[in-house]
Amino acid sequence: MxxxxxxxxxxxxxxxxxxxxxxxxxxxxxxxxxxxxxxxxxxxxxxxxxxxxxxxxxxxxxxxxxxxxxxxxxxxxxxxxxxxxxxxxxxxxxxxxxxxxxxxxxxxxxxxxxxxSFENHHCYDKGLNELCYRITTLPNNVFDFHQFLKEYSNIVYKLFLWHLYFLVADPKRFSIADFNELISFQWQRRPDIRQNGRHELNKLKGRIEQKLAQLRKNYPKANLSILEEKYQKMGLTPDTTYLFIRGHNIYDMVYMLNREVCKKVLRIAKDSYSGSQQPPHVNLFGYRNSIDDQLKKNLHFGAYPAIRKIEEDVHLLF
Known part of the structure; x- marks a missing residue:
């Protein structure tokens, strides 16, 4: 039937x-x-x-x-x-x-x-400098993730405000895809981590400043100061922008930087030993997967507003 x-x-x-x-x-x-x-x-x-x-x-x-x-x-x-x-x-x-x-x-x-997204939480900057030790058993003395993400955030901050402005006013004029392409590093094979990624950051800054100049010229009456004040109250500042943009982009960026840091640290350790003497550490087979494992363990409860808001929600429901 x-x-x-x-x-x-x-x-x-x-x-x-x-x-x-x-x-x-x-x-x-x-x-x-x-x-x-x-x-x-x-x-x-x-x-x-x-x-x-x-x-x-x-x-x-x-x-x-x-x-x-x-x-x-x-x-x-x-x-x-x-x-x-x-x-x-x-x-x-x-x-x-x-x-x-x-x-x-x-x-x-x-x-x-x-x-x-949840990936941004795993990339919270205060915990990233310790990942290298957990992956290679060697300390990270070659790269400061906290400083890098702070500089990256400051570079993309103003452009992100413009992006949020157009998301409300007219999304087609500055789409999510266009924004994500502009803020992504154009690495062909691997990032340059010398001088804490200075070369990569300068290239990114030049590209974004060019776009900002274009936006200011085309939309001289746009006033972002009210938006800036509103979003600062919600936790979006020049230093924290990396937490609010597409998490997959940030996660991939941090992953690739970590991979290069681990490689360099292991290479330095290897070069410090001569002849047949065995280094006192193990170059972990397949450590690239370990980077992913360790990144997913990188959570810092109570350390910043977004994670504290989740805690408040848990207490409200239960």
Whole structure:
């Protein structure tokens, strides 16, 4: 006998109910729908830290109303009407936090990163100088990630304000793709880490200053001072811009810089030994994968506003 198709609303209502039942069967505090498998590592670390006695059932993707396995923020947000303390979602903020998108908050059972994405948290600058030691067992005396990211942020800050201005006024005039291309290093094979990346930063600065001059000429009446004041109150400053731009770009940049730092540190150590004498450390086979592992462990709770906002959300819900 023919059965009529289930409405979209009923479909997601029953799916949400099923997730809650699964969590209950697994003796978990709640079911959590995230954007993808990679997000689980970040959010599970968050809840393990703030709710160490609770277990959670993570869902990295689900079938849409047409029966197709689907991931991403759009799929997460389809459950908005059916969220509660037993079933909630965790998403990357993208620009939602800065643009103050309505309804994206813990009161509606939505956790967000407050940075562009979870990758930005893993790239928090204060913890990066120690990664080399954890990967190679040798100290990093050749590169200062804190200083590099501070300079990088200051270079791209004004351009980011223009980008946010156009996201509201007219996105086509300065698209997300155009902005991301301008702020990305054009490395062919590997970054130049000499003088703390000075050559790379100067190239980036020249390209961005050229774009800024063009924007000022074409839009002389644009006043960004009000936007600047507004966003500073939200944590966006010349030093912290790297936390609010596309996280994947920042993560890839930090990964590649770390790879070069590890190579140089190991090369210096090797050159300091002569003949057949064996260095007292091990050049880890496949250490490039270790960089990824160690970056994902780079979380600094309570150290900066975005991570503290997540902590506040956890306390509000529980």
């Amino acid at each position: 023919f059965s009529p198709p289930v409405s979209k609303e009923k479909y997601y209502y029953h799916a949400a109910k099923r997730f809650m039942m699964d969590a209950q069967l697994l003796r978990c505090r709640a079911a959590i729908h995230v954007e993808d498998k990679d997000d689980i590592v970040f959010w599970s670390n968050i809840f393990k830290h703030f709710r160490p006695n609770d277990r959670f059932h993570f869902i990295a993707g689900s079938r849409n109303e047409r029966g197709h396995e689907t991931r991403g923020v759009t799929q997460c947000l389809k459950y908005v009407k059916y969220l509660n303390p037993k079933f909630f979602i965790c998403i990357d903020s993208d620009y939602r936090y800065l643009l103050q998108e309505q309804g994206i908050d813990v009161k509606h059972y939505i956790f967000q990163t407050y940075t562009y």
